[in-house]
Amino acid sequence: MTLNTRIDKFAELAIKTGINVQSGENLLIRADVEAIDFTRRCVKEAYKAGAKQVYVEYSDGVITREKYMSAPNDAFDEYPQWQADKYTQIAKEGGSFLSIISDDPDLLAGVDPDRIARSQKIAGKFLKEWRSYTLSDKVKWSIVAVPSLKWAKRIHPDLDDEYAVRELWENILDCSRVSEDPIGDWAIHNKNLHDKRDFLNEMNFKELRYKSSKTDLVVGLPEGHIWESGASFDPKKNMFNPNIPTEEVFGMPHKYKVDGIVYSTKPLIYAGSLIDEFWIRFEEGKIVDYDAKIGKENLKNLVETDEGSLRLGEIALVPYDSPISNRNIIFYSTLFDENASCHLAIGAAYSSCIENGASFSEEEKDQIGMNVSMTHVDFMIGDKDMDIVGIKQDGTEFAIFKDGNWAF
Numbered sequence: 001m002t003l004n005t006r007i008d009k010f011a012e013l014a015i016k017t018g019i020n021v022q023s024g025e026n027l028l029i030r031a032d033v034e035a036i037d038f039t040r041r042c043v044k045e046a047y048k049a050g051a052k053q054v055y056v057e058y059s060d061g062v063i064t065r066e067k068y069m070s071a072p073n074d075a076f077d078e079y080p081q082w083q084a085d086k087y088t089q090i091a092k093e094g095g096s097f098l099s100i101i102s103d104d105p106d107l108l109a110g111v112d113p114d115r116i117a118r119s120q121k122i123a124g125k126f127l128k129e130w131r132s133y134t135l136s137d138k139v140k141w142s143i144v145a146v147p148s149l150k151w152a153k154r155i156h157p158d159l160d161d162e163y164a165v166r167e168l169w170e171n172i173l174d175c176s177r178v179s180e181d182p183i184g185d186w187a188i189h190n191k192n193l194h195d196k197r198d199f200l201n202e203m204n205f206k207e208l209r210y211k212s213s214k215t216d217l218v219v220g221l222p223e224g225h226i227w228e229s230g231a232s233f234d235p236k237k238n239m240f241n242p243n244i245p246t247e248e249v250f251g252m253p254h255k256y257k258v259d260g261i262v263y264s265t266k267p268l269i270y271a272g273s274l275i276d277e278f279w280i281r282f283e284e285g286k287i288v289d290y291d292a293k294i295g296k297e298n299l300k301n302l303v304e305t306d307e308g309s310l311r312l313g314e315i316a317l318v319p320y321d322s323p324i325s326n327r328n329i330i331f332y333s334t335l336f337d338e339n340a341s342c343h344l345a346i347g348a349a350y351s352s353c354i355e356n357g358a359s360f361s362e363e364e365k366d367q368i369g370m371n372v373s374m375t376h377v378d379f380m381i382g383d384k385d386m387d388i389v390g391i392k393q394d395g396t397e398f399a400i401f402k403d404g405n406w407a408f
Contacts, residue, residue, distance in 0.1 A: 011038060012182075014045070016183055020238050020239055020240045021049040022049075028055045029057070031099070061107050061148075068119075095139065098141070098142050105151065106154065109273065113300075140234050149164070175323060193248075196229060206391055208389070210342075215386070219254075220256075221252070222253075223368065229250070230246045247340075254285065255311045255349075255366075261280070264278045265341055265382060269332055270299075278290065278379075305373065308371050312345060312347075314344065317406075318343065320405055337380055342380070342382030343381055345376055348376045387402055
């Protein structure tokens with residue numbers, strides 16, 4: 001296939017497998033201006049699939065950076081109510097959301113971390129209601145990525161601009177399983193992930209124990225927890241894939257039952273800034289200490305977003321021997337790097353990862369051990385020497401991961 005043909009197939013995959021647009025539905029596409037060509041292809045595929053309205057909202061990294069560098073200080077304590085209302089209205093009407101990211105890993109290098117933290121916090125406050133729809137799978141949503149020149153040059157600095165972008169395109173398409181029949185291949189891939197998910201749910205572990213050359217962590221699981229994988233389902237039982245690519249089976253940690261120390265194994269890009277070579281220590285679920293060789297101030301801002309950002313909301317199992325990991329590339333994009341490594345998420349839990357989670361009150365969420373936060377940020381911890389042991393309700397041990405890969 002030519003690259004252009006593969007990109008067309010990728011757009012079809014994003015609409016039919018990522019979002020699974022249904023006839024008469026509305027779709028909001030949020031994209032960077034770097035992705036305008038691919039966005040147009042997605043709009044075309046969405047209408048072909050039966051969408052009623054396709055709304056497009058563009059962002060521009062250059063403008064975003066200019067605001068952080070030049071806007072008055074109080075601009076970072078405001079968020080437009082109309083923007084939050086727009087997202088919430090589309091969600092309430094049963095619309096879907098596709099994000100097309102085109103990362104610049106160094107976008108906010110040199111920006112005052114306090115401005116970034118305040119901007120993230122106020123956005124989280126205003127978007128809390130809308131995010132409750134995505135965190136509980138009340139709406140369909142998906143994230144895909146396309147190259148930008150700056151992203152491509154970050155990964156392939158020795159290539160000419162054109163070849164760097166082309167190489168990143170090929171990596172993205174390969175990792176996203178864009179083949180002659182990507183929709184059919186994704187059906188098989190989702191089935192394989194679901195088999196792992198179903199087995200973990202049958203085992204009903206009470207805790208997981210992570211052990212590597214550095215990490216030594218125990219994660220308790222709440223009663224009634226549910227493991228999820230690749231594909232999710234909306235209230236009408238329509239399947240969708242929140243992330244393309246995905247290699248993970250993920251679940252919910254108990255917010256009060258995480259103890260030990262965990263080390264990152266890949267860089268984290270948070271709010272446009274790099275955090276790398278960091279560790280976090282937990283006691284009774286709470287972050288009590290941390291450090292980072294790069295971006296410690298940004299890590300501090302992340303964990304101090306609110307009370308919930310001092311705890312975990314997700315645990316995800318990803319084999320070290322996976323298509324993304326085997327490319328031996330640091331993508332500097334969480335969408336890819338998290339699917340090359342086991343990871344944890346600071347912040348909010350997905351209510352779909354526990355029985356009847358979407359109906360819980362705030363008090364019930366706390367009692368069951370479900371974390372609540374205005375943020376949700378994945379960071380990577382998997383490595384080739386990672387062992388994970390599951391402890392069943394009767395105390396029996398079962399090997400889940402051995403030397404970084406599935407043990408069953």
